[in-house]
Amino acid sequence: MPSSSSTPACLRWIGDVGGRLELLDQTLLPSRHEWIGCPDVESVVEAIKSLRVRGAPAIGIAGAYGLAVAAAEAGRRGLEPGLAREHLHARAAELDSARPTAVNLRWAVRRTVAAVERLPADAPTTALEAAVLTEARAIHAEDRELCAAIGRHGARALAEALAAAPGAGVLTHCNTGALATGGDGTALAAITTAWDDGHRFDVFADETRPLFQGARLTAWELVQRGIPVTVLVDSAAGQLMRTGRVAACIVGADRITASGDVANKIGTYSLAVLAAAHGIPFFVAAPSSTFDLSIDGGDAIPIEQRAATEVTHPLGMQAAPDGVLAYNPAFDVTPAALIRGIVTEHGLIQPVDRERIADVLRATL
Amino acid sequence: MPSSSSTPACLRWIGDVGGRLELLDQTLLPSRHEWIGCPDVESVVEAIKSLRVRGAPAIGIAGAYGLAVAAAEAGRRGLEPGLAREHLHARAAELDSARPTAVNLRWAVRRTVAAVERLPADAPTTALEAAVLTEARAIHAEDRELCAAIGRHGARALAEALAAAPGAGVLTHCNTGALATGGDGTALAAITTAWDDGHRFDVFADETRPLFQGARLTAWELVQRGIPVTVLVDSAAGQLMRTGRVAACIVGADRITASGDVANKIGTYSLAVLAAAHGIPFFVAAPSSTFDLSIDGGDAIPIEQRAATEVTHPLGMQAAPDGVLAYNPAFDVTPAALIRGIVTEHGLIQPVDRERIADVLRATL
Numbered sequence: 010m011p012s013s014s015s016t017p018a019c020l021r022w023i024g025d026v027g028g029r030l031e032l033l034d035q036t037l038l039p040s041r042h043e044w045i046g047c048p049d050v051e052s053v054v055e056a057i058k059s060l061r062v063r064g065a066p067a068i069g070i071a072g073a074y075g076l077a078v079a080a081a082e083a084g085r086r087g088l089e090p091g092l093a094r095e096h097l098h099a100r101a102a103e104l105d106s107a108r109p110t111a112v113n114l115r116w117a118v119r120r121t122v123a124a125v126e127r128l129p130a131d132a133p134t135t136a137l138e139a140a141v142l143t144e145a146r147a148i149h150a151e152d153r154e155l156c157a158a159i160g161r162h163g164a165r166a167l168a169e170a171l172a173a174a175p176g177a178g179v180l181t182h183c184n185t186g187a188l189a190t191g192g193d194g195t196a197l198a199a200i201t202t203a204w205d206d207g208h209r210f211d212v213f214a215d216e217t218r219p220l221f222q223g224a225r226l227t228a229w230e231l232v233q234r235g236i237p238v239t240v241l242v243d244s245a246a247g248q249l250m251r252t253g254r255v256a257a258c259i260v261g262a263d264r265i266t267a268s269g270d271v272a273n274k275i276g277t278y279s280l281a282v283l284a285a286a287h288g289i290p291f292f293v294a295a296p297s298s299t300f301d302l303s304i305d306g307g308d309a310i311p312i313e314q315r316a317a318t319e320v321t322h323p324l325g326m327q328a329a330p331d332g333v334l335a336y337n338p339a340f341d342v343t344p345a346a347l348i349r350g351i352v353t354e355h356g357l358i359q360p361v362d363r364e365r366i367a368d369v370l371r372a373t374l
Numbered sequence: 375m376p377s378s379s380s381t382p383a384c385l386r387w388i389g390d391v392g393g394r395l396e397l398l399d400q401t402l403l404p405s406r407h408e409w410i411g412c413p414d415v416e417s418v419v420e421a422i423k424s425l426r427v428r429g430a431p432a433i434g435i436a437g438a439y440g441l442a443v444a445a446a447e448a449g450r451r452g453l454e455p456g457l458a459r460e461h462l463h464a465r466a467a468e469l470d471s472a473r474p475t476a477v478n479l480r481w482a483v484r485r486t487v488a489a490v491e492r493l494p495a496d497a498p499t500t501a502l503e504a505a506v507l508t509e510a511r512a513i514h515a516e517d518r519e520l521c522a523a524i525g526r527h528g529a530r531a532l533a534e535a536l537a538a539a540p541g542a543g544v545l546t547h548c549n550t551g552a553l554a555t556g557g558d559g560t561a562l563a564a565i566t567t568a569w570d571d572g573h574r575f576d577v578f579a580d581e582t583r584p585l586f587q588g589a590r591l592t593a594w595e596l597v598q599r600g601i602p603v604t605v606l607v608d609s610a611a612g613q614l615m616r617t618g619r620v621a622a623c624i625v626g627a628d629r630i631t632a633s634g635d636v637a638n639k640i641g642t643y644s645l646a647v648l649a650a651a652h653g654i655p656f657f658v659a660a661p662s663s664t665f666d667l668s669i670d671g672g673d674a675i676p677i678e679q680r681a682a683t684e685v686t687h688p689l690g691m692q693a694a695p696d697g698v699l700a701y702n703p704a705f706d707v708t709p710a711a712l713i714r715g716i717v718t719e720h721g722l723i724q725p726v727d728r729e730r731i732a733d734v735l736r737a738t739l
Contacts, residue, residue, distance in 0.1 A: 279613075336604050
C-alpha cells in the first residue's frame with residue numbers, strides 16, 4: 010500500500026555516457042527545491058565543500074559521478090587515451106580532497122579509478138568514459154540496495170514496537186533519508202518502508218539544532234512522500250515521551266565501535282537516555298560499513314567541535330551576544346547499553362553486544 | 375568578591391512623582407540594548423503584549439508602574455480627584471488585560487489600586503499620584519528582596535554541589551535573571567550570587583529553543599556582569615553531562631504543585647531526566663508564590679501549546695517546509711522525584727515532598 014506521492018533524491022545522472030550530473034542544492038531547502046547542473050569537476054567539488062550535497066553515502070556517490078563528469082569532459086575535448094587517463098587521475102585527486110574526513114568519498118573515487126585501471130592499456134577514451142559511468146552507477150545502485158535492505162529490516166523492528174504501543178508514533182533525529190544516501194536512506198528508510206507497508210503512525214522529527222537537518226531535510230522528504238510529519242524542538246522530546254506518544258526512536262550512525270557504542274549527530278545520546286527512562290526501544294540504522302572494529306568503546310571516538318557561530322547564529326541570525334563561548338560538539342556517543350537494536354543491511358543486531366556484532370560482520374566478509 | 379561589571383535590569387522609574395517609566399526592549403536583545411520610554415498606559419500595554427517586557431515578576435512590576443504612569447497623566451492634565459480615580463480604574467482594567475494569564479500582573483495592579491482606595495475620599499490628586507508610585511516602588515523593592523534571598527539560598531546549594539565535583543560547572547535553562555524579575559532573578563540569581571561570593575566555575579546556558587531565551591537573554595545578562603558563559607544547543611546537554619562538566623543544574627519554575635512537581639519552560643524535564651541519569655543534583659529556584667497548592671500532581675497542570683511558527687520559523691527564518699505539523703508545548707512537567715531541592719526565599723526545600731513544602735509555606739503565612 011505505497012502512499013508516496015514523490016520519492017526524493019539528492020543526485021541524478023542525466024543521459025548516458027557523455028551525459029551530465031545534477032545535484033539537489035540542499036542548502037536551499039526547504040524554501041527552494043533547485044537542481045544544479047555540474048558541468049565540470051570544479052562544480053562538483055564546490056557542491057561537496059559547501060554542503061549542497063551531504064551525508065556520507067551521498068557524497069561518495071557524487072564523487073564517483075564527479076569522475077564520470079571528468080570522463081565526459083575528456084571525451085568532449087577529444088583527449089587521446091593516455092591524456093584522458095592523466096586527466097582522470099588529476100580530477101580524482103581534486104575530488105578526494107573536497108572533504109578530507111569523508112571516508113566514503115575517498116573509497117568511491119578510488120573504486121571508480123580502479124575500474125579504469127582494469128581496462129587494457131590501449132582502450133579508447135570512449136571505453137574509459139563507459140567504464141567510469143558504469144562503476145559510478147554500480148556504486149549508486151549498491152547503495153540503493155543497502156538502503157532498501159535496511160529499510161525492510163528496520164520497518165519490521167518498528168512495526169513490532171508500534172504494535173506494542175498502540176496510538177504512539179516514531180521519533181527520529183537529524184536526516185538519514187534520500188538526501189543523505191543514494192537510495193531511501195537508513196533510519197528514515199525504516200520509517201518510510203513501514204509506512205509503505207501500510208502501517209499508520211505519527212512521525213516525529215526533532216528539528217536537530219544546530220543545523221536544523223530534521224526540520225529542513227527530514228520534514229521536507231516526508232512532505233514530498235505525502236507522509237504527515239510533526240516537527241519539534243529537540244528539548245521537547247522528553248515531554249513527548251512522557252505523554253506516551255513515542256513507540257520507538259530510530260536514528261542513524263556516523264561510526265559504531267566493536268562493542269556497539271554509536272557516534273551520531275549531537276542530541277542522539279540525550280534522546281537515548283530519555284528513551285531508556287521511558288522504556289521506549291531505541292534503534293540505530295546503518296550499513297555494516299559504519300562499524301569501526303579498530304575501536305572498542307565509544308570513549309575512544311574523537312568528537313569534532315564545530316564553529317561557535319552554528320550555535321550563536323542559527324540560520325545566520327544573531328541569537329547570542331558577542332563575547333560568549335559556545336560548546337558545539339558535532340557528535341555524541343551513545344553507549345550500547347542504551348540501544349535496543351542496530352539495523353544493518355544483514356538484519357537486526359539485537360541485543361547489541363560484541364559477540365552479535367562480530368557474528369553479523371563475519372557474515373559480510 | 376563581586377566581579378559584576380554591570381548589573382542588568384529590565385525596567386526603571388526615572389525621577390519621582392510625575393516621573394516616567396522606561397523598559398528595556400527585550401525583543402531587540404542581544405543585538406541591541408535600547409530603553410523605551412512609556413509616556414502613556416497604551417505604550418506599557420503594548421510593551422507587555424509584544425514581550426518587550428517578560429517574566430511573570432517583571433510584568434507585574436511593569437503593571438504597577440504602568441498605573442503610576444496613569445497617575446502622572448492625571449496630574450499633568452489637572453484632573454480633580456474624583457476624575458483622577460476614575461481615570462486610574464479605567465487604566466488598571468487596560469493593564470490587567472494586557473496578558474490575561476499572567477497572575478502576577480493582575481495581583482500587582484490590584485494591589486496598587488487598593489493603595490489608592492485606602493486614601494481618604496477628599497485626598498488631592500497629588501496624594502493619589504504619590505500613593506500609586508509608593509506602592510509600585512514597594513512591589514519592585516519586595517521582588518528585589520525575594521530575588522536576593524533566593525540568590526543567597528541558591529548560591530549555598532550550588533557551592534555545595536560545586537565542591538563535590540571539582541572542575542565542573544553549573545547548567546541553566548531559559549532566562550530567570552534580572553530580565554525576568556525586579557531584582558537579580560531566581561535560578562540565575564543563585565548562579566550570579568555564587569560567582570559574587572567568589573566561587574569560580576563554568577556557567578553553561580542552554581539556548582532554550584524555540585524562543586532562545588537562554589542564548590538571547592541569559593547569556594546577555596552574564597556578559598553584562600562580566601561572568602564568562604558558554605552557550606549550547608539544548609540537545610548537547612547530555613553530552614556535556616556525560617563528559618563530567620556539570621556539577622549541578624538550576625532552573626526556574628512557572629508553577630509548583632503541592633507534591634513538588636514543577637511546570638517550567640519546555641526542555642526542563644529532559645534536563646532533569648539527564649541529570650538524574652548522571653547523578654547530577656537538579657535544583658529549582660522560585661519564590662513561594664509559585665506554589666499552587668490547589669493542584670496536587672503535575673499531570674493536572676494544563677500545558678499551553680504555542681504557535682507552530684515558533685518551531686518552523688526560528689527568529690523569523692523558515693527552517694521547515696510548508697505543510698508540516700509542529701509539537702510546541704510551552705512548558706513541561708518535572709516530577710518531584712527528579713528534583714534535589716527547591717530554593718525559595720525562605721530557604722531550600724529538600725527533600726522535595728508534600729510535607730516539607732507544606733512546612734515551608736506555613737512559615738510564610
